[in-house]
Amino acid sequence: MSQPHHIPTGQGRIQIQGVSKGFAQPGSSAPQQVLSDVSLSLRHGELVCLLGASGCGKSTLLNLVAGFEQPDSGRLLCDGHPITGPGPERGMVFQQPTLFPWLSVRQNVGFGPRMAGQRAADYAARADEFLRLVGLADFADHQPWQLSGGMRQRAALARAWLPEPEILLMDEPFGALDAQTRLAMQELLTHIWQHKRTTILFVTHDVDEALFLADRVVLLSSRPGRVREELPVPFERPRSFADLVADPRFGALKRDILHVLREEAAKSLQGVAA
Numbered sequence: 001m002s003q004p005h006h007i008p009t010g011q012g013r014i015q016i017q018g019v020s021k022g023f024a025q026p027g028s029s030a031p032q033q034v035l036s037d038v039s040l041s042l043r044h045g046e047l048v049c050l051l052g053a054s055g056c057g058k059s060t061l062l063n064l065v066a067g068f069e070q071p072d073s074g075r076l077l078c079d080g081h082p083i084t085g086p087g088p089e090r091g092m093v094f095q096q097p098t099l100f101p102w103l104s105v106r107q108n109v110g111f112g113p114r115m116a117g118q119r120a121a122d123y124a125a126r127a128d129e130f131l132r133l134v135g136l137a138d139f140a141d142h143q144p145w146q147l148s149g150g151m152r153q154r155a156a157l158a159r160a161w162l163p164e165p166e167i168l169l170m171d172e173p174f175g176a177l178d179a180q181t182r183l184a185m186q187e188l189l190t191h192i193w194q195h196k197r198t199t200i201l202f203v204t205h206d207v208d209e210a211l212f213l214a215d216r217v218v219l220l221s222s223r224p225g226r227v228r229e230e231l232p233v234p235f236e237r238p239r240s241f242a243d244l245v246a247d248p249r250f251g252a253l254k255r256d257i258l259h260v261l262r263e264e265a266a267k268s269l270q271g272v273a274a
């Protein structure tokens with residue numbers, strides 16, 4: 001495995017410039033075009049939600065920013081430096097919490113610093129701070145299988161945030177949770193984010209979630225994904241969902257976003273039928 005590629009300057013700005021990406025398809029000489037000429041920038045500390053039909057390339061775009069994949073053309077920059085591989089300044093949270101079953105919750109949360117060669121004494125206090133922030137202080141010595149799904153995702157969130165990344169890439173992290181737990185996680189995420197001011201690129205299928213979390217919502221077209229629309233989200237923070245749904249701008253924005261998403265989903269289904 002290649003060495004982590006640490007980009008040093010510490011702002012968490014992301015620039016995606018004219019990025020295209022295709023993948024080889026079994027039984028075909030032509031690659032499947034997944035992203036086409038995608039350009040998008042995230043400012044320091046901005047929370048951007050990415051929405052689009054299934055298969056339009058959202059996870060692929062996150063994998064490119066994470067440095068797990070390379071674009072076919074275009075450039076990805078982090079604080080002005082080309083992204084050539086994964087690095088500790090960019091953390092990732094997946095839809096399914098990927099905790100190691102043989103490690104305790106505390107050991108899972110401290111996994112990154114431990115793999116980076118730090119001594120437990122150097123990160124134990126921060127691990128405890130994050131366990132407290134996500135409400136798992138009393139479960140630090142439990143094993144992952146002794147936790148509920150929502151608690152596991154909270155542990156995964158603490159683990160991703162412990163190395164204090166400048167950027168967090170979140171791929172439908174709350175998609176598998178029930179509505180109540182999901183709302184609690186959204187509140188928790190914005191609470192920590194407002195303290196830490198991490199730049200976040202967050203993929204979701206849930207329009208309410210996007211409008212609750214985001215400074216800006218980016219809609220991708222159906223595959224090959226390109227930026228179809230960018231919408232600023234005007235609501236003040238801290239937000240409460242009750243206030244949001246009472247705000248007429250919320251209904252109007254939601255209607256506009258759903259309209260675009262339905263149009264794009266119909267296009268991708270036409271592609272399946274063809």
Ligand SMILES: Nc1ncnc2c1ncn2[C@@H]1O[C@H](COP(=O)(O)OP(=O)(O)OP(=O)(O)O)[C@@H](O)[C@H]1O
Nearest residue numbers: 023024032034052053054055056057058059060061
């Ligand atoms: N490593 C890979 N190798 C080959 N094809 C891939 C690879 N990763 C993604 N794809 C293809 O790229 C397309 C987009 O996939 P991606 O996972 O980015 O979509 P998505 O927008 O995240 O969808 P969903 O909303 O369902 O998660 C799909 O057709 C998928 O088959």
Ligand SMILES: [Mg+2]
Nearest residue numbers: 058059060171
């Ligand atoms: Mg995906």
